[in-house]
Amino acid sequence: MIVIENIPDMVYLRLNLKEPVGFVPTMGYLHEGHMSLVKKARAENRTVIASIYVNPTQFGPNEDLAKYPRNLERDLAMLDKEGTDAVFFPEDKDMYPAGYDTWVTVDNLTKPLEGNVRPTHFRGVTTVVTKLFNIVRPTNAYFGQKDAQQALVIKKMAADLNMNLKVVVCPTIREPDGLAMSSRNVYLNPEQRKAAPVLYKSLQMAQELFANGEKNADVILGQMTTLIQKEPLGKIDYISISDTETLAELKIIKKTALVSMAVKFGNTRLIDNVILGM
Numbered sequence: 001m002i003v004i005e006n007i008p009d010m011v012y013l014r015l016n017l018k019e020p021v022g023f024v025p026t027m028g029y030l031h032e033g034h035m036s037l038v039k040k041a042r043a044e045n046r047t048v049i050a051s052i053y054v055n056p057t058q059f060g061p062n063e064d065l066a067k068y069p070r071n072l073e074r075d076l077a078m079l080d081k082e083g084t085d086a087v088f089f090p091e092d093k094d095m096y097p098a099g100y101d102t103w104v105t106v107d108n109l110t111k112p113l114e115g116n117v118r119p120t121h122f123r124g125v126t127t128v129v130t131k132l133f134n135i136v137r138p139t140n141a142y143f144g145q146k147d148a149q150q151a152l153v154i155k156k157m158a159a160d161l162n163m164n165l166k167v168v169v170c171p172t173i174r175e176p177d178g179l180a181m182s183s184r185n186v187y188l189n190p191e192q193r194k195a196a197p198v199l200y201k202s203l204q205m206a207q208e209l210f211a212n213g214e215k216n217a218d219v220i221l222g223q224m225t226t227l228i229q230k231e232p233l234g235k236i237d238y239i240s241i242s243d244t245e246t247l248a249e250l251k252i253i254k255k256t257a258l259v260s261m262a263v264k265f266g267n268t269r270l271i272d273n274v275i276l277g278m
Protein backbone atom coordinates (compact mmCIF):
# COMPACT_ATOMS: atom_id res chain seq x y z
CA MET A 1 0.00 0.00 0.00
CA ILE A 2 1.34 3.40 -0.99
CA VAL A 3 0.92 6.40 1.34
CA ILE A 4 0.79 9.73 -0.47
CA GLU A 5 1.10 12.96 1.45
CA ASN A 6 0.93 15.63 -1.22
CA ILE A 7 -1.41 16.57 -4.04
CA PRO A 8 1.01 16.45 -7.03
CA ASP A 9 2.07 12.90 -6.10
CA MET A 10 -1.56 11.79 -5.89
CA VAL A 11 -2.37 13.38 -9.25
CA TYR A 12 0.69 11.70 -10.77
CA LEU A 13 -0.15 8.26 -9.31
CA ARG A 14 -3.70 8.57 -10.67
CA LEU A 15 -2.39 8.76 -14.26
CA ASN A 16 -1.57 5.06 -14.39
CA LEU A 17 -4.09 3.35 -12.14
CA LYS A 18 -6.11 0.34 -13.25
CA GLU A 19 -9.75 1.26 -13.85
CA PRO A 20 -12.24 1.33 -12.25
CA VAL A 21 -10.94 3.29 -9.27
CA GLY A 22 -12.91 3.09 -6.02
CA PHE A 23 -12.46 5.89 -3.48
CA VAL A 24 -13.26 5.93 0.24
CA PRO A 25 -12.86 9.40 1.75
CA THR A 26 -12.48 9.36 5.56
CA MET A 27 -11.39 11.51 8.47
CA GLY A 28 -9.46 8.58 9.93
CA TYR A 29 -9.86 6.86 13.32
CA LEU A 30 -11.31 4.05 11.30
CA HIS A 31 -13.83 1.48 12.50
CA GLU A 32 -15.80 -1.37 10.95
CA GLY A 33 -18.18 1.11 9.31
CA HIS A 34 -15.31 2.55 7.27
CA MET A 35 -13.94 -0.91 6.58
CA SER A 36 -17.29 -2.00 5.13
CA LEU A 37 -16.89 0.83 2.58
CA VAL A 38 -13.34 -0.29 1.78
CA LYS A 39 -14.51 -3.90 1.37
CA LYS A 40 -17.29 -2.82 -0.98
CA ALA A 41 -14.83 -0.66 -2.94
CA ARG A 42 -12.40 -3.59 -3.10
CA ALA A 43 -15.12 -5.88 -4.45
CA GLU A 44 -16.22 -3.41 -7.14
CA ASN A 45 -12.98 -1.84 -8.41
CA ARG A 46 -9.54 -2.80 -9.67
CA THR A 47 -7.90 0.00 -7.66
CA VAL A 48 -8.91 1.19 -4.19
CA ILE A 49 -7.85 4.55 -2.78
CA ALA A 50 -8.75 5.84 0.68
CA SER A 51 -8.12 9.31 2.04
CA ILE A 52 -7.51 10.30 5.63
CA TYR A 53 -8.05 14.00 6.19
CA VAL A 54 -9.65 15.71 9.18
CA ASN A 55 -11.21 18.53 7.19
CA PRO A 56 -11.15 21.72 9.30
CA THR A 57 -13.77 23.54 7.22
CA GLN A 58 -16.59 21.16 8.16
CA PHE A 59 -16.19 21.80 11.91
CA GLY A 60 -18.03 24.73 13.50
CA PRO A 61 -16.22 27.10 15.89
CA ASN A 62 -17.40 25.22 19.01
CA GLU A 63 -16.98 21.71 17.59
CA ASP A 64 -14.39 19.03 18.23
CA LEU A 65 -11.74 19.71 15.53
CA ALA A 66 -8.79 20.03 17.95
CA LYS A 67 -9.65 16.86 19.85
CA TYR A 68 -10.99 14.81 16.91
CA PRO A 69 -9.53 11.31 17.53
CA ARG A 70 -6.55 10.27 15.40
CA ASN A 71 -4.50 7.09 15.09
CA LEU A 72 -2.70 7.03 11.77
CA GLU A 73 -0.65 3.91 12.41
CA ARG A 74 -3.72 1.85 13.25
CA ASP A 75 -5.68 3.33 10.32
CA LEU A 76 -2.94 2.45 7.84
CA ALA A 77 -2.71 -1.12 9.19
CA MET A 78 -6.48 -1.56 8.83
CA LEU A 79 -6.52 -0.18 5.27
CA ASP A 80 -3.54 -2.29 4.26
CA LYS A 81 -5.21 -5.44 5.65
CA GLU A 82 -8.28 -4.86 3.45
CA GLY A 83 -6.19 -4.52 0.31
CA THR A 84 -6.26 -0.73 -0.15
CA ASP A 85 -3.83 0.23 -2.91
CA ALA A 86 -3.09 3.79 -1.88
CA VAL A 87 -3.89 6.16 0.98
CA PHE A 88 -4.03 9.90 0.37
CA PHE A 89 -3.11 11.80 3.51
CA PRO A 90 -2.90 15.50 2.65
CA GLU A 91 -2.01 18.41 4.92
CA ASP A 92 -4.08 21.52 5.69
CA LYS A 93 -1.49 23.83 4.14
CA ASP A 94 -1.90 22.05 0.79
CA MET A 95 -5.68 21.60 0.89
CA TYR A 96 -6.37 25.15 2.06
CA PRO A 97 -3.30 27.27 1.23
CA ALA A 98 -3.18 30.92 2.31
CA GLY A 99 -5.74 32.89 0.30
CA TYR A 100 -7.99 29.87 -0.33
CA ASP A 101 -11.29 31.37 -1.52
CA THR A 102 -13.54 28.85 -3.30
CA TRP A 103 -16.53 27.00 -1.85
CA VAL A 104 -19.01 24.47 -3.16
CA THR A 105 -22.52 24.68 -1.71
CA VAL A 106 -25.68 22.68 -2.17
CA ASP A 107 -28.47 25.11 -1.22
CA ASN A 108 -31.72 23.56 -0.10
CA LEU A 109 -30.77 20.03 0.93
CA THR A 110 -28.25 21.40 3.43
CA LYS A 111 -30.74 23.64 5.27
CA PRO A 112 -32.76 21.21 7.46
CA LEU A 113 -31.65 18.59 10.01
CA GLU A 114 -27.86 18.69 10.49
CA GLY A 115 -27.61 21.91 8.49
CA ASN A 116 -30.04 23.63 10.84
CA VAL A 117 -27.84 22.87 13.85
CA ARG A 118 -24.46 23.05 12.03
CA PRO A 119 -24.91 25.88 9.51
CA THR A 120 -21.40 25.79 7.96
CA HIS A 121 -20.86 22.03 8.10
CA PHE A 122 -22.05 20.94 4.67
CA ARG A 123 -20.25 23.73 2.83
CA GLY A 124 -17.03 22.29 4.30
CA VAL A 125 -18.01 18.74 3.35
CA THR A 126 -19.01 19.53 -0.23
CA THR A 127 -15.93 21.67 -0.76
CA VAL A 128 -13.47 19.09 0.52
CA VAL A 129 -15.21 16.21 -1.24
CA THR A 130 -15.10 18.15 -4.52
CA LYS A 131 -11.40 18.81 -4.01
CA LEU A 132 -10.76 15.14 -3.20
CA PHE A 133 -12.79 14.03 -6.23
CA ASN A 134 -10.78 16.40 -8.45
CA ILE A 135 -7.49 15.09 -7.11
CA VAL A 136 -8.35 11.36 -7.02
CA ARG A 137 -10.82 11.32 -9.95
CA PRO A 138 -12.59 8.13 -8.78
CA THR A 139 -14.93 6.03 -10.85
CA ASN A 140 -16.93 5.10 -7.73
CA ALA A 141 -16.96 6.88 -4.36
CA TYR A 142 -18.24 5.22 -1.16
CA PHE A 143 -20.12 6.85 1.73
CA GLY A 144 -22.05 5.51 4.72
CA GLN A 145 -25.83 5.71 5.19
CA LYS A 146 -25.17 6.70 8.81
CA ASP A 147 -24.55 10.22 7.54
CA ALA A 148 -27.79 10.11 5.56
CA GLN A 149 -27.98 13.83 4.79
CA GLN A 150 -24.30 13.96 3.81
CA ALA A 151 -24.83 11.05 1.39
CA LEU A 152 -27.84 12.79 -0.20
CA VAL A 153 -26.02 16.12 -0.44
CA ILE A 154 -22.98 14.53 -2.09
CA LYS A 155 -25.18 12.62 -4.54
CA LYS A 156 -26.99 15.85 -5.42
CA MET A 157 -23.73 17.76 -5.83
CA ALA A 158 -22.25 15.05 -8.06
CA ALA A 159 -25.38 15.06 -10.24
CA ASP A 160 -25.82 18.85 -10.38
CA LEU A 161 -22.15 19.49 -11.20
CA ASN A 162 -21.93 16.63 -13.73
CA MET A 163 -19.17 14.93 -11.78
CA ASN A 164 -18.26 11.91 -13.77
CA LEU A 165 -18.49 9.32 -11.01
CA LYS A 166 -20.94 7.13 -9.12
CA VAL A 167 -21.74 7.81 -5.47
CA VAL A 168 -22.33 4.50 -3.66
CA VAL A 169 -24.10 4.59 -0.29
CA CYS A 170 -23.48 1.62 2.03
CA PRO A 171 -25.53 0.42 5.04
CA THR A 172 -24.83 1.60 8.60
CA ILE A 173 -22.67 -0.81 10.59
CA ARG A 174 -23.72 -1.26 14.21
CA GLU A 175 -22.23 -2.50 17.48
CA PRO A 176 -23.92 -5.68 18.84
CA ASP A 177 -26.20 -3.50 21.03
CA GLY A 178 -27.34 -1.46 18.01
CA LEU A 179 -25.21 1.69 18.46
CA ALA A 180 -24.17 2.94 15.02
CA MET A 181 -20.39 2.81 14.64
CA SER A 182 -18.80 6.27 14.71
CA SER A 183 -15.35 7.64 15.44
CA ARG A 184 -17.04 9.90 18.01
CA ASN A 185 -18.30 6.95 20.12
CA VAL A 186 -14.87 7.00 21.77
CA TYR A 187 -15.85 10.24 23.57
CA LEU A 188 -18.68 8.51 25.48
CA ASN A 189 -18.00 7.68 29.13
CA PRO A 190 -19.15 4.20 30.32
CA GLU A 191 -22.57 5.46 31.51
CA GLN A 192 -23.19 7.38 28.29
CA ARG A 193 -22.05 4.40 26.23
CA LYS A 194 -24.56 2.22 28.08
CA ALA A 195 -27.33 4.71 27.38
CA ALA A 196 -26.46 5.44 23.72
CA PRO A 197 -28.25 2.42 22.11
CA VAL A 198 -31.50 4.25 22.90
CA LEU A 199 -31.11 5.99 19.52
CA TYR A 200 -31.39 2.74 17.60
CA LYS A 201 -34.07 1.41 19.97
CA SER A 202 -36.20 4.43 19.12
CA LEU A 203 -35.55 3.95 15.41
CA GLN A 204 -36.58 0.29 15.72
CA MET A 205 -39.71 1.46 17.47
CA ALA A 206 -40.46 3.71 14.47
CA GLN A 207 -39.94 0.75 12.12
CA GLU A 208 -42.28 -1.40 14.18
CA LEU A 209 -45.01 1.25 14.40
CA PHE A 210 -44.80 1.84 10.64
CA ALA A 211 -44.86 -1.91 9.91
CA ASN A 212 -48.03 -2.13 12.03
CA GLY A 213 -49.74 0.50 9.91
CA GLU A 214 -48.97 3.79 11.69
CA LYS A 215 -48.56 6.49 9.05
CA ASN A 216 -48.88 9.63 11.18
CA ALA A 217 -45.38 11.07 11.65
CA ASP A 218 -46.28 13.00 14.82
CA VAL A 219 -47.54 9.82 16.51
CA ILE A 220 -44.30 8.00 15.70
CA LEU A 221 -42.13 10.97 16.72
CA GLY A 222 -44.09 11.31 19.96
CA GLN A 223 -43.47 7.71 20.97
CA MET A 224 -39.79 7.92 20.00
CA THR A 225 -39.38 11.09 22.06
CA THR A 226 -40.98 9.47 25.11
CA LEU A 227 -38.61 6.50 24.81
CA ILE A 228 -35.50 8.66 24.48
CA GLN A 229 -36.55 10.93 27.32
CA LYS A 230 -36.63 7.91 29.64
CA GLU A 231 -32.84 7.95 29.23
CA PRO A 232 -31.77 10.91 31.40
CA LEU A 233 -28.24 11.16 29.92
CA GLY A 234 -29.51 11.79 26.38
CA LYS A 235 -30.69 15.24 25.26
CA ILE A 236 -32.54 15.33 21.92
CA ASP A 237 -31.13 17.82 19.41
CA TYR A 238 -33.75 16.90 16.80
CA ILE A 239 -35.85 13.93 15.66
CA SER A 240 -37.33 14.11 12.21
CA ILE A 241 -39.43 12.18 9.74
CA SER A 242 -38.71 13.54 6.30
CA ASP A 243 -38.93 12.84 2.61
CA THR A 244 -36.07 10.51 1.59
CA GLU A 245 -35.05 12.77 -1.30
CA THR A 246 -35.97 16.37 -0.46
CA LEU A 247 -35.70 16.04 3.35
CA ALA A 248 -38.96 18.02 3.69
CA GLU A 249 -40.74 17.15 6.95
CA LEU A 250 -43.65 14.74 6.51
CA LYS A 251 -46.94 14.74 8.38
CA ILE A 252 -48.22 11.52 6.78
CA ILE A 253 -45.87 8.79 5.54
CA LYS A 254 -47.05 7.54 2.18
CA LYS A 255 -44.46 5.04 0.96
CA THR A 256 -41.05 5.82 2.41
CA ALA A 257 -39.51 8.20 4.95
CA LEU A 258 -36.17 9.00 6.49
CA VAL A 259 -36.32 8.90 10.28
CA SER A 260 -33.26 10.72 11.55
CA MET A 261 -32.04 12.16 14.80
CA ALA A 262 -29.23 13.77 16.73
CA VAL A 263 -28.99 13.18 20.47
CA LYS A 264 -26.36 14.65 22.78
CA PHE A 265 -24.71 12.72 25.59
CA GLY A 266 -22.75 15.37 27.48
CA ASN A 267 -20.73 17.11 24.75
CA THR A 268 -20.91 14.14 22.38
CA ARG A 269 -23.46 14.44 19.64
CA LEU A 270 -24.61 11.16 18.06
CA ILE A 271 -26.63 10.86 14.87
CA ASP A 272 -28.49 7.88 13.46
CA ASN A 273 -31.29 7.11 11.01
CA VAL A 274 -33.35 4.45 9.30
CA ILE A 275 -35.42 4.52 6.16
CA LEU A 276 -39.02 3.36 6.52
CA GLY A 277 -40.68 1.50 3.68
CA MET A 278 -37.56 0.21 1.95
Ligand code: PAF
Nearest residue numbers: 025026027055125128147
Ligand atom coordinates in the same frame (compact mmCIF):
# COMPACT_ATOMS: atom_id res chain seq x y z
O1 PAF B 1 -17.93 11.43 6.47
C1 PAF B 1 -16.79 11.86 6.65
O2 PAF B 1 -15.94 11.22 7.28
C2 PAF B 1 -16.43 13.24 6.11
O3 PAF B 1 -17.50 14.12 6.19
C3 PAF B 1 -15.84 13.19 4.69
C4 PAF B 1 -16.87 12.69 3.70
C5 PAF B 1 -14.62 12.31 4.67
C6 PAF B 1 -15.43 14.61 4.26
O4 PAF B 1 -14.48 15.14 5.10
